[in-house]
Amino acid sequence: MVSRRKFLVLAGVGATGAVLAQPLKALYAREALGLSLRGIGYGHLKKDPRGLLDLPVGFQYRAFSRKGDKMSDGHPVPGDHDGMAAFAGPKGSTILIRNHELSPDEDPRVVAPAAKQYDPTCRGGTTTLIVGPDRQLIRDYVSLAGTYRNCAGGATPWNSWISCEENTSTPQTNQAGDVTNVSKRHGYNFEVPVLAAGPVAPEPLVAMGRFNHEAIAVDPRTGIVYQTEDRGDSLFYRFVPKQPGNLKAGGLLEALKIKNRPQANTRTNFPIGKPMAVEWIPIEDVDPAKDTVRVEGFAKGATQFSRGE
Secondary structure: OEOHHHHHHHHHHHHHOHHHHHHHHHHHHHHHOOOOOOOOOOOOEEOOOOOOOOEEOOOOOOOOOOOOOEOOOOOEOOOOEEEEEEEEOHHHOEEEEEEEOOOOOOOOOOOOOHHHEOOOOOOEEEEEEEEOOOOOEEEEEEEEEEEOOEEEEEEEOOOEEEEEEOOOOOOOOOOOOOOOOOOOOOOOEEEEEOOOOOOOOOOOOHHHOOOOEEEEEEOOOOOOEEEEEOOOOEOOEEEEEEEOOEEEEEEEEEEEEEOOOOOOEOOOOOOOOOOEOEEEEEOOOOOOOOOOHHHHHHHOOOOEEOOOO
């Protein structure tokens, strides 16, 4: 049994990985004991004279890797920073993999050799930053290139970042508002290993579905990947891999359905906090010519959500 809100909250927990795990455990413990969820806070924010980030007294920040800065690989830091995750690196370092939600007409683009670009007409991708224990930037470089509007994604328990394309353009059909033709299909997930020392060979994880991806969260007990979709009539998906930890080996894509409530619409006038039993509907056409994965799922009775970001 799972409530709509708790289901999405728990999906968010997986997406943030170890960064938030302990604080969330403490939060749920307080909730279980009936204690207040409101903390004492950190005090009022102090105005930042540099106009970048206001923080409470006693807090500090260090800014690095701004758009246009020169990276260690010689390329400029791409624009439109978006979803990212932090991983423990060697010798106390932190490895950050960061999305760049760039469209084909935006600069500075993610730059990589032609052989390491999924689609040369597209400018999105990821960069990897290695930060030392003193919070100084050690190295930064491109780790995925040639993708379209890499919005969010999620960390995996096997030390990789799944970067999600939030666009479903194809050479035949561009998504509304696009200004540049593309040379390949888009709307896929891509995997970037934490220890990749440069641009990876981009391989779309087709079996996970071609749709307007937002984020993913991995259940570390089963290896099942839960996925959200950024649409007004989106579905909630899970990908059951044939080999947990090896998403390239394929698997089964399914959409969530509330039991005994086919085609339930949770967008308006829907009870909040009420536990409901769910089941999963198999998706047959995971790589359709048009953006119809959610259409197939809803026709089979899947539950509809409004912009499952």
